[in-house]
Amino acid sequence: MAAYSRITWRDQLVGMAFAAPFIIGVAVLLVIPLSLSFYFSFCHYTMLTPPIWIGARNYTHLLSDDAFVRSLLNTCLFSVVSVPLALAWSLLLALLLNLPNRLRNIYRTIVFLPSLLPLVATAVIWRWMLSPVHGPINFFLKFPCRWIGNLLAPIAAAFHASPSAIQALHHLKPPLWLADGNWAMATIILLSLWGVGQTVIIFLAGLDEVPQELYESAAIDGATGWRRLRHITLPMLTPVIFFNLVVGIIASWQVFDLPYVMTHGGPGRATLFYSMYLFEAGFQQLRMGAACAMAWVQLVIILILTVIAFWSARKWVHYR
Amino acid sequence: MSIPGQKRSTLLARWLLVQAALLAVAIIYLAPLFWMFDTSVKSEHQAMTHIPSNVGKAMEALFIPHPVHLDNYRRVVESPFFKLPLYARNTLVIALLVAIGSMLSASLVAYALTKLRWYGRNILFWIVLGSMMLPFSVMMVPLYQIYRDFGWIGTNLPLWLPTFMAPPFYIFLLRQFYLTIPDELTEAAVIDGAGPFRIWWSIMLPLTRPALLVVGLFSFVASWNNFVGPLVYLTHQRTFTLALALQFFQTRHGGVAHTLLMAATVLVVVPIILIFFLAQKTFIRGIATTGIKG
Numbered sequence: 242m243a244a245y246s247r248i249t250w251r252d253q254l255v256g257m258a259f260a261a262p263f264i265i266g267v268a269v270l271l272v273i274p275l276s277l278s279f280y281f282s283f284c285h286y287t288m289l290t291p292p293i294w295i296g297a298r299n300y301t302h303l304l305s306d307d308a309f310v311r312s313l314l315n316t317c318l319f320s321v322v323s324v325p326l327a328l329a330w331s332l333l334l335a336l337l338l339n340l341p342n343r344l345r346n347i348y349r350t351i352v353f354l355p356s357l358l359p360l361v362a363t364a365v366i367w368r369w370m371l372s373p374v375h376g377p378i379n380f381f382l383k384f385p386c387r388w389i390g391n392l393l394a395p396i397a398a399a400f401h402a403s404p405s406a407i408q409a410l411h412h413l414k415p416p417l418w419l420a421d422g423n424w425a426m427a428t429i430i431l432l433s434l435w436g437v438g439q440t441v442i443i444f445l446a447g448l449d450e451v452p453q454e455l456y457e458s459a460a461i462d463g464a465t466g467w468r469r470l471r472h473i474t475l476p477m478l479t480p481v482i483f484f485n486l487v488v489g490i491i492a493s494w495q496v497f498d499l500p501y502v503m504t505h506g507g508p509g510r511a512t513l514f515y516s517m518y519l520f521e522a523g524f525q526q527l528r529m530g531a532a533c534a535m536a537w538v539q540l541v542i543i544l545i546l547t548v549i550a551f552w553s554a555r556k557w558v559h560y561r
Numbered sequence: 562m563s564i565p566g567q568k569r570s571t572l573l574a575r576w577l578l579v580q581a582a583l584l585a586v587a588i589i590y591l592a593p594l595f596w597m598f599d600t601s602v603k604s605e606h607q608a609m610t611h612i613p614s615n616v617g618k619a620m621e622a623l624f625i626p627h628p629v630h631l632d633n634y635r636r637v638v639e640s641p642f643f644k645l646p647l648y649a650r651n652t653l654v655i656a657l658l659v660a661i662g663s664m665l666s667a668s669l670v671a672y673a674l675t676k677l678r679w680y681g682r683n684i685l686f687w688i689v690l691g692s693m694m695l696p697f698s699v700m701m702v703p704l705y706q707i708y709r710d711f712g713w714i715g716t717n718l719p720l721w722l723p724t725f726m727a728p729p730f731y732i733f734l735l736r737q738f739y740l741t742i743p744d745e746l747t748e749a750a751v752i753d754g755a756g757p758f759r760i761w762w763s764i765m766l767p768l769t770r771p772a773l774l775v776v777g778l779f780s781f782v783a784s785w786n787n788f789v790g791p792l793v794y795l796t797h798q799r800t801f802t803l804a805l806a807l808q809f810f811q812t813r814h815g816g817v818a819h820t821l822l823m824a825a826t827v828l829v830v831v832p833i834i835l836i837f838f839l840a841q842k843t844f845i846r847g848i849a850t851t852g853i854k855g
Contacts, residue, residue: 365807
């Protein structure tokens with residue numbers, strides 16, 4: 242380290258010159274758009290005519306907008322289910338892919354690759370995979386459905402179920418996935434698990450960092466399997482779990498590509514996501530002011546959730 | 562690792578369980594890609610016939626294309642709705658500019674944040690961190706208006722020019738790398754009379770090449786895959802990128818010719834798969850650093 246001399250004018254200018262791309266970027270891509278968007282959120286604005294100040298009406302009208310409330314609830318549901326599910330699934334995959342195995346690198350490659358594909362392609366491929374009539378998924382599900390149905394039907398009969406319910410069990414069929422309003426959201430949640438490759442890689446890197454000595458001393462104490470996982474691996478991994486949790490929460494509130502291409506929000510509004518309705522309100526219905534208000538609400542939601550995550554981290558994240 | 566006191570048979574059972582789980586995972590993650598390639602070389606008739614209920618015949622009908630229809634690819638490329646050479650060029654031009662812009666600008670800023678001393682650099686770093694969290698939608702409407710006032714809507718400028726203003730995520734990534742470079746290196750160069758720009762260009766850029774490669778690859782792939790950007794800013798079909806064109810193609814065909822749709826998807830996806838296999842290590846190293854040092 243050099244002795245700290247005073248920062249001269251020259252130093253200051255050079256530093257700012259090198260940082261100039263970002264400083265200009267902050268002004269042009271951040272400060273100006275953020276202030277404008279905050280202003281627009283209080284205006285009636287179509288982008289075709291100048292904005293007209295209407296106070297907080299864009300915000301207050303949101304709650305009486307059925308489509309908005311639906312998109313908010315849908316996104317909440319998606320976030321609450323898919324973030325923990327994806328964390329657990331990718332942690333499980335990482336533990337599996339971390340076991341000594343000759344083909345380990347090939348398996349890692351296979352899990353990682355789909356996460357690099359364009360989401361539009363993922364959406365198009367999976368729509369075809371899940372096609373109820375021609376897709377392979379429902380072809381293979383047909384058999385277990387038949388077995389389970391035939392197994393459960395007598396049991397239901399023994400419990401005096403209604404004849405129509407028993408009949409339904411005898412004809413148990415795989416779901417229609419995206420075409421069924423009750424299944425569409427679950428389908429999108431399940432599909433998001435296909436793209437967890439990057440999370441898995443981050444977990445694997447975290448597993449590499451766990452000091453080997455800990456396992457060795459645990460082995461001397463006779464701890465194996467589950468107890469090693471519970472008392473060494475998971476606690477040492479909490480910073481990485483936390484990182485993936487925060488990234489996951491932020492991403493879950495911005496989901497757009499997958500449902501936009503797969504369902505366009507349907508059937509009905511079953512998969513209408515927050516960002517999708519925002520886009521629709523702004524660029525299709527030309528309610529730019531309302532779209533800006535939604536974006537600010539979205540920002541506040543993300544901010545609150547992140548703050549909660551950081552606050553809770555003090556209780557469960559072990560920093561070395 | 563053999564643990565005393567455990568029977569051979571338990572170890573064997575565990576080994577079998579792990580192998581079965583790995584195989585199942587591999588099938589889950591590969592099957593959709595296989596199905597995509599498979600459908601892309603089937604005849605339309607074969608893809609859309611009803612699946613027979615006899616399992617053996619069904620497997621044959623589902624998975625073995627006969628005859629192999631490479632013709633689908635020719636038909637996609639010649640389709641008026643999917644002009645592959647044009648879209649591929651559009652996408653490539655944007656992705657290359659994005660990669661160059663991100664690498665150069667983020668490297669300059671990361672250098673300023675770690676190796677140069679000036680007032681405000683800590684505040685700037687906090688702004689870098691904060692702006693990574695902002696959802697694009699907050700800026701979307703005003704940015705659209707600004708670009709429209711410049712007359713850039715319908716051109717590719719909004720898709721690559723902003724990346725020359727140092728995307729915060731890449732600044733962050735490069736900063737982590739710059740922090741590992743000892744200051745003594747630059748001090749020696751200062752004594753030799755090299756200016757800051759020379760130091761950055763001829764010492765820092767070569768030294769940070771692995772991290773720059775990560776930034777280049779990430780930004781290239783992100784741009785190639787970008788859907789919202791082109792959806793908002795590109796208005797004429799001749800300026801479309803592949804991702805946008807694929808969605809457009811899908812809505813055009815609306816479930817009619819899945820063979821052609823899958824052939825188009827293969828054409829969109831194959832370059833990414835190739836890049837991945839050429840630079841797999843770089844990708845994995847890059848992703849690992851974001852999570853561990855974050």
